[in-house]
Amino acid sequence: EKDPLAREEGAKLVGASPDELCIISRVVQGLNMIKDTLGYNDPWKKGDNVVMTDQAYPSTGHTLLALKRHGVELRVIKHKNGRIMREDMEKAIDENTRIVIINRTSVGSGFTYDVKQVCEIAHEKNTYVLDDAVQTIGSKVVDLHDDNVDFMVTGSYKWQCGPPEAGFLYVKQSLCEELLPSFWSYINVDKGPGITGFDKFPFGVVDHDSVKSYDYPFPPTAQRFEPGTTATDEIWAWHASLKWLNELGKENIERRNITLGLYLSEELEGIGCTVKTPWDPEPDALNTHRHALTMYTTGSDELDRKTTAQLRGRPIKHVRGPTMKYQAGYGGVRVSPHFYNTEEEIDLFVAYLKKLLS
Known part of the structure; x- marks a missing residue:
């Protein structure tokens, strides 16, 4: 199948396990999935805050605007001559910060975060980090396990040399087992060993039931978050570019x-x-x-x-x-x-x- 092959090559490129990656169609979809997943597992409420910077891509700020209706505070760290300073990040995060969202490489200046430092700061306050790495993967070395990042989103295009309309959402393994997805897809249920492909859709079974036949848990992998059927042509093309980048090193x-x-x-x-x-x-x-x-x-x-x-x-x-x-x-x-x-x-x-x- 195309998806496991793409996840395998993608995992090599970003320093992760294939089980920690799920296929998405675009970066903003991944941002919304994490926002909604956190709210599904622990509803957003007044008093919560999220942290971003004024060097973020517009999709970050626009996605987070949806949280204002819940009374969530959006904290924006201001740059200093195009740089985001450690002291300002430390001041912005407190015990009510649910998540910090960064763009690993700024779309404009090229400022590239030491993501490991950001995660250390955030994790001291029990805060998640979401890394938008679309401007970095394929150009610089990325090692998500070493950085200890919680979530990452990327697209198949830009520095990865792939087509548009595909991407990855990374979810740290421990969080794959902890968080329920906000978007439920019958394709993603775990019916047990050896049950794959069309075996998941038992229309040919006499006692087929549109509810009971799919009443199974989600797998303990990032595939539980996958939003349905993926784009075949784009995934195959992207797999080729990922494999090429891995071969080059x-x-x-x-x-x-x-x-x-x-x-x-x-x-x-x-x-x-x-x-x-x-x-x-x-x-x-x-x-x-x-x-x-x-x-x-x-x-x-x-x-x-x-x-x-x-x-x-x-x-x-x-x-x-x-x-x-x-x-x-x-x-x-x-x-x-x-x-x-x-x-x-x-x-x-x-x-x-x-x-x-x-």
Whole structure:
């Protein structure tokens, strides 16, 4: 079957067990599933709070707005020069914090969390951590077990080089056994050893009953959360890209991407641009080593927008053109080289930008 194969390759890529992954169709679906699952097992109430940052992708904040009707407080940590500081995270989390949601890599600046640190801070207050890792997996090494993260969501596209309309929700094994899903699907019931595929749908059995035939417990795996039938073509294509990335080696990919990101940054600074992506871990910030995703500015928002419009689709092959990204006042032009890009392609990009600036 396609789903077990995709889960097996995905588990290798993210440092997890296949039993801790379930197939979803998009990141925002996974965010909503965890929000609803927590509320199903322990209803959201006034006095609860959730923590996010102002560098989060819009789907995070919009999903959490649904909790306001329950009186839940939404706490937003503000960045400092594009960085999320450890002290601010520690202050935001208290004994009433139900969950902290982070984007492992910021969609704009490329700030990449040391997720292990975040989990240590949150777990001291018995708070869950949900990691949106769609901008990281496939570009940097991710090890969910080592990070000790509780939940993770990702899509099949972006740095994973797969098609849209697929993704993973990761649920830590202990939580798979503890939490009931808020979305119940008869496909996911556990009817015992050897009962798979069409054996789960006993329409051909004389004493078939639309209720009793499915009155079984859920399995003690993340598949209990799976929201029904998955997209066949997308999963097969994604499986191929996951297998390819694993064959290349995530450590090799990360090394190559760091090299490309540093090279791009140095070349941009060489023509007078300012790179806004954090370079290395900083003592008081919650970031780890840099990402290939690189944000820069010419020093003028108007010039950034003008040159970005002229650059799109021009020099760097096999990657989306530069885009303007702003989050809470911090932003500029984002460029995202991947391991298959070359220094020569970056040279073409920078040379063309230099020409536009002259």
